[in-house]
Amino acid sequence: xxxxxxxxxxxxxxxxxxxxxxxxxxxxxxxxxxxxxxxxxxxxxxxxxxxxxxxxxxxxxxxxxxxxxxxxxxxxxxxxxxxxxxxxxxxxxxxxxxxxxxxxxxxxxxxxxxxxxxxxxxxxxxxxxxxxxxxxxxxxxxxxxxxxxxxxxxxxxxxxxxxxxxxxxxxxxxxxxxxxxxxxxxxxxxxxxxxxxxxxxxxxxxxxxxxxxxxxxxxxxxxxxxxxxxxxxxxxxxxxxxxxxxxxxxxxxxxxxxxxxxxxxxxxx
Amino acid sequence: xxxxxxxxxxxxxxxxxxxxxxxxxxxxxxxxxxxxxxxxxxxxxxxxxxxxxxxxxxxxxxxxxxxxxxxxxxxxxxxxxxxxxxxxxxxxxxxxxxxxxxxxxxxxxxxxxxxxxxxxxxxxxxxxxxxxxxxxxxxxxxxxxxxxxxxxxxxxxxxxxxxxxxxxxxxxxxxxxxxxxxxxxxxxxxxxxxxxxxxxxxxxxxxxxxxxxxxxxxxxxxxxxxxxxxxxxxxxxxxxxxxxxxxxxxxxxxxxxxxxxxxxxxxxx
Numbered sequence: 001x002x003x004x005x006x007x008x009x010x011x012x013x014x015x016x017x018x019x020x021x022x023x024x025x026x027x028x029x030x031x032x033x034x035x036x037x038x039x040x041x042x043x044x045x046x047x048x049x050x051x052x053x054x055x056x057x058x059x060x061x062x063x064x065x066x067x068x069x070x071x072x073x074x075x076x077x078x079x080x081x082x083x084x085x086x087x088x089x090x091x092x093x094x095x096x097x098x099x100x101x102x103x104x105x106x107x108x109x110x111x112x113x114x115x116x117x118x119x120x121x122x123x124x125x126x127x128x129x130x131x132x133x134x135x136x137x138x139x140x141x142x143x144x145x146x147x148x149x150x151x152x153x154x155x156x157x158x159x160x161x162x163x164x165x166x167x168x169x170x171x172x173x174x175x176x177x178x179x180x181x182x183x184x185x186x187x188x189x190x191x192x193x194x195x196x197x198x199x200x201x202x203x204x205x206x207x208x209x210x211x212x213x214x215x216x217x218x219x220x221x222x223x224x225x226x227x228x229x230x231x232x233x234x235x236x237x238x239x240x241x242x243x244x245x246x247x248x249x250x251x252x253x254x255x256x257x258x259x260x261x262x263x264x265x266x267x268x269x
Numbered sequence: 270x271x272x273x274x275x276x277x278x279x280x281x282x283x284x285x286x287x288x289x290x291x292x293x294x295x296x297x298x299x300x301x302x303x304x305x306x307x308x309x310x311x312x313x314x315x316x317x318x319x320x321x322x323x324x325x326x327x328x329x330x331x332x333x334x335x336x337x338x339x340x341x342x343x344x345x346x347x348x349x350x351x352x353x354x355x356x357x358x359x360x361x362x363x364x365x366x367x368x369x370x371x372x373x374x375x376x377x378x379x380x381x382x383x384x385x386x387x388x389x390x391x392x393x394x395x396x397x398x399x400x401x402x403x404x405x406x407x408x409x410x411x412x413x414x415x416x417x418x419x420x421x422x423x424x425x426x427x428x429x430x431x432x433x434x435x436x437x438x439x440x441x442x443x444x445x446x447x448x449x450x451x452x453x454x455x456x457x458x459x460x461x462x463x464x465x466x467x468x469x470x471x472x473x474x475x476x477x478x479x480x481x482x483x484x485x486x487x488x489x490x491x492x493x494x495x496x497x498x499x500x501x502x503x504x505x506x507x508x509x510x511x512x513x514x515x516x517x518x519x520x521x522x523x524x525x526x527x528x529x530x531x532x533x534x535x536x537x538x
Contacts, residue, residue: 082335082336084336105333212331240485247516264329268381
């Protein structure tokens with residue numbers, strides 16, 4: 001089966017046996033080197049989601065990008081490390097011809113009744129309809145699959161200057177308005193270009209090494225998003241020794257915090 | 270060999286074979302259930318650090334706490350997933366009698382010359398010498414191994430009231446002033462009691478499920494800390510469905526950002 005949308009195509013997996021699934025890269029999701037990290041994260045979530053032993057919904061995901069995924073087929077091997085009453089721990093490896101290209105650990109969990117509060121506040125932003133959909137200027141192919149409207153910190157152009165802030169805030173939406181599910185949320189958590197581009201005002205070699213996402217939305221909140229925009233904001237704390245860290249949040253238009261997400265990024269410059 | 274300090278005792282490991290190391294729990298590091306998560310994180314870092322194939326220094330660590338570690342011996346099995354020119358990916362499992370209790374993925378990396386800047390700013394805090402060492406009131410044993418001086422958000426007492434902020438900021442120092450190395454930094458990244466205690470003004474069942482730390486200090490900066498206090502600050506973004514997320518930073522007295530660290534926590538209340 002092939003989906004009718006690039007996202008569904010990209011996360012499509014064929015069962016090889018009970019613990020191994022095969023997928024393939026899709027040229028429209030290409031990043032500077034290999035595929036968009038967000039689509040790899042989405043594939044990891046999707047692989048667990050369709051596993052017959054899976055309980056609950058995604059709560060935490062860490063993807064380590066060990067080497068570029070080459071164009072073509074890849075295998076995902078899944079293992080349930082531990083199943084508890086209300087949560088389950090997974091380990092996943094993505095490999096090509098025997099070489100591991102990415103690993104993931106994930107916690108899936110069932111929500112329970114509890115005290116609840118969102119202490120964080122969404123960034124100030126005009127509605128997406130008030131902002132031009134500038135996107136990321138065709139620098140990477142995958143970015144053209146999203147409608148991106150920058151509130152703050154767009155990708156620097158050819159005349160870019162250093163910025164004292166690493167904060168980017170944007171509205172992002174799947175251009176085909178495919179509904180946001182957990183795999184799609186995992187993908188959009190990596191929608192930001194590297195923060196060092198903004199601070200330095202130039203594009204340079206850079207790539208995510210490790211990406212962690214906490215899924216804070218329940219399925220009802222996620223379903224309510226449908227194919228609408230989400231408001232995504234990211235900043236870095238420290239750049240040093242060729243690496244920087246990034247922390248980000250993804251909000252709904254109504255002010256629900258869907259996810260917090262963090263990553264450590266390699267850069268050369 | 271047994272160290273002369275509780276931290277060195279706790280991270281001591283005996284080689285079983287090339288990929289398996291044996292450690293044991295130590296009663297002075299006990300938490301509400303099982304050992305302090307920070308000491309488990311420290312043991313993971315230490316196990317990789319002493320492995321003959323290890324290159325570089327810790328850059329990213331994610332520990333998933335799958336089940337409580339029981340009192341007694343545990344085995345760590347280590348695997349190099351991938352070695353690149355400037356970084357290396359690891360997978361570690363901590364098990365007892367064949368059952369996995371915790372997993373970790375780690376990236377070790379060599380620092381390279383690059384543009385550098387610390388964009389984040391440390392929280393405002395008087396020097397530790399101006400604050401009484403109140404600690405955490407002997408609620409958990411491990412906390413008594415640290416000299417804790419709260420700038421903001423101490424552990425609620427018996428007359429605790431709900432707080433509108435989940436922020437805790439404290440100076441923390443190993444009471445025996447053992448120098449801070451990467452394992453010790455991994456441990457202190459988990460020095461915070463659960464944020465929900467502060468918001469609700471009461472202690473309730475709670476525990477970290479997944480902990481991610483980005484090590485941003487180079488060894489020179491870490492060596493400069495010695496046995497001094499670090500300034501640690503943490504806050505939560507959202508509490509929902511029995512879970513909350515926490516983001517935190519660890520700073521030196523001189524304003525160097527040693528680490529950023531994030532976790533997702535279970536709570537019942």
